[in-house]
Amino acid sequence: MTVTSGAPQTRALTTEELRADLTLEQLRQLVGLVEYDDSSDPFPVTGMDAVGFVVGNATQAAAWYQLAFGMDLVAYRGPETGTRDSKSYVLRSGSARFVLSGGVTPDSPLLDHHRRHGDGVVDLALEVPDVDRCVDHARASGATVLEEPHDVSDEHGTVRVAAIATYGETRHTLVDRSAYSGPYLPGYVAAQSTITRPEGHPRRLFQAVDHCVGNVELGRMDEWVDFYRRVLGFTNMAEFIGDDIATDYSALMSKVVASGNHRVKFPLNEPAVARKKSQIDEYLEFYAGPGCQHIALATGDILTTVDGMRAQGVEFLETPDSYYDDPELRARIGEVRVPIEELKRRRILVDRDEDGYLLQIFTKPVGDRPTVFYELIERHGSLGFGKGNFKALFEAIEREQEARGNL
Numbered sequence: 001m002t003v004t005s006g007a008p009q010t011r012a013l014t015t016e017e018l019r020a021d022l023t024l025e026q027l028r029q030l031v032g033l034v035e036y037d038d039s040s041d042p043f044p045v046t047g048m049d050a051v052g053f054v055v056g057n058a059t060q061a062a063a064w065y066q067l068a069f070g071m072d073l074v075a076y077r078g079p080e081t082g083t084r085d086s087k088s089y090v091l092r093s094g095s096a097r098f099v100l101s102g103g104v105t106p107d108s109p110l111l112d113h114h115r116r117h118g119d120g121v122v123d124l125a126l127e128v129p130d131v132d133r134c135v136d137h138a139r140a141s142g143a144t145v146l147e148e149p150h151d152v153s154d155e156h157g158t159v160r161v162a163a164i165a166t167y168g169e170t171r172h173t174l175v176d177r178s179a180y181s182g183p184y185l186p187g188y189v190a191a192q193s194t195i196t197r198p199e200g201h202p203r204r205l206f207q208a209v210d211h212c213v214g215n216v217e218l219g220r221m222d223e224w225v226d227f228y229r230r231v232l233g234f235t236n237m238a239e240f241i242g243d244d245i246a247t248d249y250s251a252l253m254s255k256v257v258a259s260g261n262h263r264v265k266f267p268l269n270e271p272a273v274a275r276k277k278s279q280i281d282e283y284l285e286f287y288a289g290p291g292c293q294h295i296a297l298a299t300g301d302i303l304t305t306v307d308g309m310r311a312q313g314v315e316f317l318e319t320p321d322s323y324y325d326d327p328e329l330r331a332r333i334g335e336v337r338v339p340i341e342e343l344k345r346r347r348i349l350v351d352r353d354e355d356g357y358l359l360q361i362f363t364k365p366v367g368d369r370p371t372v373f374y375e376l377i378e379r380h381g382s383l384g385f386g387k388g389n390f391k392a393l394f395e396a397i398e399r400e401q402e403a404r405g406n407l
Helices: 015-019 024-031 058-068 109-117 131-140 221-231 279-287 302-311 321-325 327-333 340-346 387-404
Strands: 047-054 072-077 086-093 096-103 120-127 145-154 157-165 171-180 208-215 235-240 251-258 265-272 291-298 349-353 356-362 373-380
Touching: 015 047, 024 208, 024 373, 047 109, 047 171, 047 208, 058 072, 058 086, 058 096, 096 109, 120 291, 131 145, 131 157, 131 171, 145 171, 208 279, 208 373, 221 235, 221 251, 221 265, 265 279, 279 291, 302 340, 302 356, 302 373, 321 327, 321 340, 327 349, 340 349, 349 387
Parallel strands: 047 096, 120 171, 208 265, 291 373
Antiparallel strands: 047 120, 072 086, 086 096, 145 157, 157 171, 208 291, 235 251, 251 265, 349 356, 356 373
16 A cells, blocks of 8 residues: 655655565665655656566576575466466565566467567566556557556455556556555465575665666667656656766767656666677667666665675676776765775775765676676765766676677
8 A cells, every 4th residue: 555645755655665664764865765746747656666577487587586686575476376378476675576477388478578588677667646647648648558557356455557668678567556455466376485594694685676777779768768758757867978978999878767756767778889889789689679778776785785695696797906996086985884995895886976975886697698687776865876987887898798709
């Protein structure tokens, strides 16, 4: 149930935020939540509902995310529950929810999708207070409606859902859960992790989804920025072009759109002409089109999170010692809660802006294809995305591209 009090939407907590015992003050620090009055918003968004994936083996992927990312299994749908052609596992960490789906029968459309794209994100689902109002506005603004508003019900109540299309084969499912108390959606049953955590393991390794990055074709970034402004009422939060976001070899352009309360943030990237192939070009080639490139996960203790994930085999991009030994870095970032030597040992990046600072690190691609990867981010006032780290990050990615023969 979504709880509201007064006009500003920052006073509302989503269902998953309530279940995770998160407070508004914690969310302000974790994801940079800002005050926002949604009374005149034609497409109000409460927050992220779920990130939906299609994967080659949902059973094994669900086990890996529980082990490596410390997520908890909370719901399941599959042949045993009446869904004959697929399996879906719902995992949660704080308010972040992943839904991992894979095909079971040879004619499952999920297998067709996976053959083309590999493991990847198909749905960036949004929790909204009024599905019909959002769909009416989206349709009038030129969006493609994939699913008309309808109710799905079971013994736990009713969920109102619909879906609209965005870049590539990605969709936004719109969900109103205000009359539902089940573990996820009708058709799913409650499930529980059978994995035993080591003694002393933290309750969770991350608390929320901070942002989801989409890669689109050359020349189409502004088109999709306009889509989010026109259809979803998002604002243009940041823009990175030219030398901000280039190395000696490759370049890209990026703009960030965000919901009014900044709970939902979507950076959008397109490649730029350069001497060699950028990470965006590589993604578009191996994913066979536009899609969600990486998901940033908000944590309150990035050191513990990185240590826990590394211990379970998650691989992170390597940053050279010169990054940490640069006197300009130390002068620019000033005092942060973690000694530089500790950040250096873990290869965590740090950046400061006018609002505060952030700590961040990026995994290598987590699947066979060089497509989807993750970011861990710990914010201390900063509302940015680590602009000062772009060059170091992209050079690290280029080293990986070169090793794969894709640079």
